[in-house]
Amino acid sequence: MSVTTPTEYCTEAPGSLADQAYRQLRDRLTVLEIRPGAMIQDAHLATEMGIGRTPVREALKRLQTDHLVVSYPRRGTFATQVDITALSDVSELRRNLEPLAARKAALAAPPSVRQEMQDLARTLGDLSGGEPTNESLMRADLRVHRLIYRASGNAHLEETLMRLDNLATRIWCLVLDRVPTVGAHVHEHVHLLEAIAAGRAEEAAELALEHVTGFERTMRSIL
Amino acid sequence: MSITPASAQDEPPSLADRAFQQLQDRLIFLDIPPGAPLNEGRLSQELDLGRTPLREALKRLESEHLVVTYSRRGTFATTVDITALSEISQVREVLEPLAARLAAERRGGDARAQLEDLRDRLDAAGNDWLDRDEALRWDLQIHRAVYAAAGNSHLRVTLERYSNLATRIWCVVADRIPQLQEHVTVHRDLLRAVLTGDAEEAGTIMLAHVRDFETQIRQVL
Structure with missing residues (x-):
């Protein structure tokens, strides 16, 4: 799809x-x-x-x-208004929970989900190759995160992370026009998805952490 | 801007807030048994509360997974999902030590006075046996104070949700668990670590505490 x-x-x-x-x-x-x-x-x-x-x-x-x-x-x-001041708190939580979700997904995802991830990684690769709109990149970003959260196999973790991701995405959308590196940021997901699909749990956790901290750094530089 | 309702911080709690706290407490400690229907009319009278603030409170309780509302059937206390224990523990094992470390780094932050008060009361209580409800209430109070001390409102709201659910699970199996004596010592050590700013120790104690909690429950399942 x-x-x-x-x-x-x-x-x-x-x-x-x-x-x-x-x-x-x-x-x-x-x-x-x-x-x-x-x-x-x-x-x-x-x-x-x-x-x-x-x-x-x-x-x-x-x-x-x-x-x-x-x-x-x-x-x-x-x-609701977008709460930009929540960036710090939300990021702190995500820094601790996103690696957990990535690690668990790498360890426990069933084969069908791993296949989904590989397909998504390929689609993302194609997307970045073209001239994607910010909107399509944003949708791709959401799709990736949600797939990973679901693959973690922990419904409570999934729910909490989805809420946090939605808040972070809203902040991102507010300043999207000012972000020069949206494409690169979304492209990072390719490596993350591949690591999870291949079961490389520690690498997945590290990439997930880098992704969150990179996002926060970018936001801080333009907010 | 914190996501905690302003009323929880500077202003006195609203009617809906108070109703929420009372009902939440009754649901956690199984005074309202899992699966039991909540009669809006009766609650409205009992809590001396209008329907609108009551519904607001029930909405919040639903987001906390403590009640569930079906459009034509009404509102019910959720059944306690013991199989969720492992999922909840996984999240707590990451977030509780984080909260403890942050609280210690801030030496209790805005909640310092509250933490000192809890420590004093714990010292005064000595090593008397606590009955189940007392011990659990202590536990919840201390955790909540630590969450408040961490200075991250999203972390606090998330952890409160999970510690409530975990306590509720505990209540379901509590008759089969011997005294919760050991928790008193752990709490003393935890409070001391937070108040003296020993973040590493606070994190270590909290992690052991959360794991121990889960282990004790598993042993009686």
């Missing part, structure tokens, strides 16, 4: 309507397609997505937990 398919940022199983609405909205909020501070109207979204208001409302409830939307009684629901 191409990394540039608009709604495919990851390969989670379909689930209920509320689940689908949640994932779509989560991703739109993460890449700032819905701008920070924008008002969110459940009726409007329901029409747009062709589903009822109830699943949309359920989805919005979950998104509040993820700090992607905020609800004020009587005023409405809004996409």
Whole structure:
């Protein structure tokens, strides 16, 4: 599956309507397609997505937990502002958890998932070869992280890392136009995916750590 | 900007916050048994709380995996997933020592007074046996103070979620576990390491503590 398919940022199983609405909205909020501070109207979204208001409302409830939307009684629901000051705290957590996920994925991923990673690595290679838009690179980045978290085989680790990654991605999206090295950053994933797929756990952990610290360094230099 | 609600820091807790804390406590310690339905009307009366702040509290509890709401059936305490123990422990084994080290580096940071108070109270308590609930409450209080001392609100929120779930698992199997005496000594050592700024020691103690916790539970499963 191409990394540039608009709604495919990851390969989670379909689930209920509320689940689908949640994932779509989560991703739109993460890449700032819905701008920070924008008002969110459940009726409007329901029409747009062709589903009822109830699943949309359920989805919005979950998104509040993820700090992607905020609800004020009587005023409405809004996409949260991007918290740039969270970069430091979020990075500290990711520095400790991303290597764990990469190591576990390298050790425990089933063959089908390793194959998925190799395919994704190849697609990324092709992507960087062309002239990818920042948007397509961002989607690729999300896709890679989520595949790795899922491959770790630890649902709690996956959930925590996804939340952190979404927060970090939002910060990144805010300043995307100022980042000269997006392509290189996303290309790093090729080595990481290959190491995990090949079962090289320590190398995977090191690459994952480098990736997070590199990201933070880049962010600091432009924020 | 911290992700902790402002009310948890400078302003007095809101009605919803207080309801959240109370319900969270009852869920962790199994006063509301796993799987039990939560009746909004009754809780609203019991906690003397309007439906809106109550629903806010329930939403937060759901994100903490302590309750689950089904659209037509209502809200229930989640069942305790003991098989999640290993997953939760894996995360805690990384994050708890991190929190302890950070807390020590800051010598308790904003939570220093709180940590000193806990240390004093622990010293005064001596080596008396603690019943299960007391020991677990001590444990939770101390961990929470360490998380607060680490100075990373995302770390704190994440660790609070997992220590709550871990404590709840403990409560489910606690009748089969002998006294939690050894935890008292560990806590004293941990607090001392944090307050004196010995980050390496704090991290080491915390890691051993979390592993020991998991081992004790596994032995009685």
